[in-house]
Amino acid sequence: MIGSLTLDQLRVLVTIADTGSFSAAGRKLGRVQSAISQTIATLEDIQGVSLFDRSGYRPLLTDTGRVLVEQARLVLASAAKFEGVAMGVRQGLEPELVIAIDPLVPTAPFIESLSALSQTFPNLPVSFSTEGLGGSLRWLRRDSAAIGICLLLPSIPDDITAYPLLRVRMQAVVAPGHPLAKLGRTATPIDLEPHVQLVLSDPIDPGSANFGVSSARCWRFVDLSRRLDFLLSGFGWCRMPEHLVAELVTAGSLVPLHIENDPTPEEGLTIYAAHARNQPLGKAGQWLLDDLRRRLHS
Amino acid sequence: MIGSLTLDQLRVLVTIADTGSFSAAGRKLGRVQSAISQTIATLEDIQGVSLFDRSGYRPLLTDTGRVLVEQARLVLASAAKFEGVAMGVRQGLEPELVIAIDPLVPTAPFIESLSALSQTFPNLPVSFSTEGLGGSLRWLRRDSAAIGICLLLPSIPDDITAYPLLRVRMQAVVAPGHPLAKLGRTATPIDLEPHVQLVLSDPIDPGSANFGVSSARCWRFVDLSRRLDFLLSGFGWCRMPEHLVAELVTAGSLVPLHIENDPTPEEGLTIYAAHARNQPLGKAGQWLLDDLRRRLHS
DNA sequence: GCATATCAATCATAAAAAGCGATGGACTTG
DNA sequence: CAAGTCCATCGCTTTTTATGATTGATATGC
Structure with missing residues (x-):
């Protein structure tokens, strides 16, 4: 029952639908008409449906036939x-391109490049992984991802090649109901210390990302949106990418917090395009990397 | 190049991936191991890629192989x-179910039924047509749609079987800047007459749907959202389904208009499930009709 | 209206493809 | 180290598929 369907049968079916006759389909496929006729006969027989109405001069698709032709096209x-995909590999393309992208990274600036990628390599399977902070690096190192779009703090590791793409300005924020919101002046470490800081951290190696930690008590989060829930409910303070909180600040749901000697650079954290040094990029990965640098590195 | 790929090759490939060895795949498919071996060999040969690494005891999927197995599953x-679909037809199901649905009809009450439909008939292709007012009736009559979910004004035609499902309350509204918004009392026909009424009408037979027309000057629209644009900009007045304007009225973007002796029934316009009398419903159509009546007809 | 061309179904035959079974070399397992 | 399992290869058989000719039906051109 299942298992006897053939791609060839579907090709023949679609060709008949396109050309309008069995004979024409035969000519187009380089086969004699009787072969076409038999192929369709067996297809109808096995599937137990009538695809064409043969009462006239030319065969007409039945209702069922029309629907099945569309299915066959799919x-x-x-x-x-x-x-x-096979042809791509044959021509030296990697079989798939996995991109690891950090949760802090804004999506918008990359859309153009990725859209161009999918036009240049239409059959290339592309997938994204977003793990917590540090996840991109881990994916690159175990060769699960070819390209990472990520932060590299405190500095670029030796085994990683990285190109700066853009900067994300960070903004320390807190909910309006939180004590820090009523401070009314630049916050000192002494001010911050007693309050819970909502830290984004690596789920595997929670100790690694202590960059910018100012409070004694930290609550650690893997994903940004859950941390945002706690932030909005006034649970603690943290730094957020400006592009994600600008609207919330305008709407009054969050209040900016000014921090004395903030170690986070004024001009923002650098987002890199990175790949593992010992794992050379494939054609498509190299193309994407070049395209990203061309479009974004000003 | 193209055209020699076989579904059988893909079935074999996936079976190997699932079972972990050529021999096991052969057992599962009821074939001898050498047949499996040859099938994969020709697949690799034709596609020009290496799918398995045979250096070890068991064959291991290459990177390419892994990706192509996923493609093959698709x-x-x-x-x-x-x-x-073919099996459905063989068992008496219609090859597809086209549902014509009027623009005024709210979607929410039907989601449950349609979700149940897709669970009951998982392979049935379902499609929707929304034309202007009267479009559903036309689709039913020329057998382009099996079921219509529509208004039937002024009454149910003889050639249509219709079951009432629910009612949609209509609300006459106008933009706050419009003169009628400042009337401050129930509007009489004399009040309405000089203002433009934004009428939803049948694109094919524009004269047909004059139900509820009160103004001397009408602007006719086929689709609801475009009419809404004109309504919001204060171009004229019209009746809208309550569920579509409730939010806008609350937000102050629209103002309700009370009309003296409004011919639109207080309890709302009736939405029917309808089908052409001379075109008996298929199994799935009948099922959907019954389910709709069961769920909605109170 | 008649001749001619085109259409699809059918059948016997030829060609191609696919499966089978046996064999041999390689690796695992106990 | 022996027994068991793995896959590749090969000759052979079976099955599948295409061909080419024929027939009856429908369209097209004169």
């Missing part, structure tokens, strides 16, 4: 993608 | 859907 498109 | 799923 199957063939899917098969073509299979062959497309 | 192709097979697509092929299974093809066979699923």
Whole structure:
């Protein structure tokens, strides 16, 4: 029952639908008409449906036939993608491109490059991984991702090649109901120390990312949106990317916090495009890297 | 190049990936191991890629192989859907179910039924048509749609079977800047007459739907959202389904208009599930109709 | 209206493809 | 180290598929 369907049958079916006759389909496929006729006969027989109404001069698709032709097109498109991936590999493309992207990184600046990527390599499977902080680096190192778009704090590791792309300005914020919101002046370490800081941290190695930690008590989060929930409810303070909190600050849901001698650079944290040095990029990865640098590195 | 790929090759490939060895795949597929071996060999040969690393005791998928196995699963799923549709037809199901739905009809009450439909008939292709007012009736009559979810004004035509499902309360509204908004009392026909009424009408037969027309000057629209643009900008007045304007009225973007002797029934316009009498419903259509009546007809 | 061309179904036959079974070299397991 | 399992290869058989000719039906051109 299942298992006897053939791609060839579907190709023949679609070709008949496109050309309008069995004979024409035969010519187009380089086969004699009787072969076409038999192929469709077996297809109809096995599937137990009638695809064409043969009462007239030319065969007419039945209602069922019309629907199944559309389904067949989907199957063939899917098969073509299979062959497309294989062809890409044959021509030296990597079989897939995995991009690790940090949660702090804004998506918008990358859309253009990624859209161009998908046009240049239409059959390349692309996937994204967003783990917590430090996740990108881990994916790069175990070769699960070819390219990382990530922070590299405190500095670029030796085994990683990285190109700066853009900077994300950070803004310390707190909910309006929080004591720090009523401070009314620049906050000193003494001010911050007693309050809970909501820290984004590496889920695997929670001790690693202590950059910018000022409070004695930290609550650690892996994902940004959950941390935001706690932030908004007044649980503690933290630094957030400006692009994510600008609206909330305007709406009054969050209040900016000015910190004395803030170690976070004024001009923002640098977002890098990175890849593992010992794992050379494939064609598509190299293309994306070049395109990103061209578009973003000013 | 293209055209020699076989579903059977993909089935074999996926089976190997699932079972972990050529021999096991052979057992599972009821074939001898050498057949499996040859199938994969030709697949690799034709596609020009290496799928397995045979250096060890068991064959290991290469990176390319891993990606292509996933692609192959997609192709097979697509092929299974093809066979699923065919099986449905074989068992008496209609090949597809087209539902014509009027623009005024709220979507929310139908989601449950349609979700149940897709669970009951997972391979049934379902599509929706929303034309202007009267479009549903036209689709039903020329058998382009099996079921219509629509208004039937002024009454149910003879060639249509219709079951009332729910009622949509209508609310005459106007933008706050419009003269009628400042009337401050129930509007009489004399009040309405000089102002432009924004009428939803049948794009094919513009004269047909004059139900509820009160103004001398009408602007006719086919789709609801465009009419809403004109309404919001203060161009004229019209009746809108309550569920669509409730928020806008609350926000002050629209003002309710009370009309003397409004011919629109207080309890709302009736939404029917309808089908053409001379075109009996298929199994799935009948099922949906019954389910809709069961869930909605109170 | 008649001749001619084109259409699809059918059948016997030829060609191609796919599966089978046996064999051999490689690796695992106990 | 022996027994068991793995995959590649090969000759052979079976099955599948395409071909080419024929027939009956429908369209097209004169």
